[in-house]
Amino acid sequence: MNKLDESLLANLPLFAKLDRAQIRDILDLATTRRFDAGATVFEEGEAAEHFYLLLDGYIRVVRLTPAGEQIIALHIPSGHLFGIAAALGHTTYPATSVTAAECLCLSWPMRHLNGFLQSYTGFSDGVYKTVGTRVADMNNRILELATQQVEQRVANTLLRLINQTGRKTDDGIEIDFPITRQDISEMTGSTLHTISRLLSAWEREGTIKSTRKKIVVTDPHKLVLHSS
């Protein structure tokens, strides 16, 4: 087994306050795992036996309704932890994690989580700050779902996506992973038909450019106008 390089973690805010030796200790407990696009990392309801750090790729956190409908709770970009609900007292995973693109992860047995939280300065703060950000996101999501029309929700969702996972291109800002109309409908509580119509309209007015599984926002300002 190859030793992992310490620079993998040293640049992440989460580990910024740790010294080389501490990072070494943490890395020596980690397992590296690679996942193809579309692979399931863990499923809702499973015993939460590992927690993960996403080194590269994107993770989609999804939930299923009893009726079998799926909704996407959030996307996790590289550098962030996931599967850490045990820090909030859960013993099973509260949602399913699927890869939105090819992913590279580190994983640790869950029993180390409390140790890390207590032993490493800044780690606990970082973890709970991550949780705080996600909770704030969820709250905004609820506010949107409860009060806004589909058009506004989709505009807000796209704006969030380009802010969190946007990549600059010649034409504008591109969402960094493959994303379908169906995916967006599962993020906004809508249908792929309605999303298709909306994106077609926005393409016509020059707000976005879109091809198969790819969306480039060419005029974010126009999107902001649609978002409220």
Add this chain to the structure above:
Amino acid sequence: MNKLDESLLANLPLFAKLDRAQIRDILDLATTRRFDAGATVFEEGEAAEHFYLLLDGYIRVVRLTPAGEQIIALHIPSGHLFGIAAALGHTTYPATSVTAAECLCLSWPMRHLNGFLQSYTGFSDGVYKTVGTRVADMNNRILELATQQVEQRVANTLLRLINQTGRKTDDGIEIDFPITRQDISEMTGSTLHTISRLLSAWEREGTIKSTRKKIVVTDPHKLVLHSS
């Protein structure tokens, strides 16, 4: 200033693992505050300078949209902490807290929160477990809002209310604080008109009894049928 009685806290799960002396220390740092029904404890965006324990009454956590619409994020029953978002790295309150009935609270300056979390066994676990429960609730809320019809969301909301804050009466289970059609519409992302029609229909079929600001669920099972 009256000394607060230790039994106030000793029976709460949050403080179960603490001895008398520790509870005494905590109480000596606390301030008691009483609020009339409808009073605002703190507002979204304010610097988070205190955290609270609700001894008696009910707290409504609400958020405002830029457009001025209001939605109710959750209700907090007595015995629970609120205003603890600082534990997730927030420096301002992420939502407004309003009393749904007359309330009695203890409050502490926020600078003690980290001390409590670190010093008292079980307190940290309890706090994060509370957070975990609320996050799980929010997740379910999102799933409901994204996939269910108004009727199902209202049924689920009533079921949650009677589970969390229900009080047994001769007729059935009553929601323990005054609640209007408008309130329920703000919990479900609907309108008071639709809620009124729904509750009228359910009253006609014998599922609930309702008068001004009061709802008694007489047949929870029928409500379950409406909930999915």
Add this chain to the structure above:
DNA sequence: CGTGCTCTTGAGTGAAATCAACACATGTGG
């Protein structure tokens, strides 16, 4: 080169919002 995803677009439908009017309860101040 067909088979399965992904995406588009039109037509019809329905759930719930909006608009509108009124009834009733509660509390306030003259």
Add this chain to the structure above:
DNA sequence: CCACATGTGTTGATTTCACTCAAGAGCACG
């Protein structure tokens, strides 16, 4: 004590947004 304002709740009529149903076109991959 009454008059009035305010808050709450009901119910009907109308409208609209977005879902459902339906069909087909384009692309990608084995």
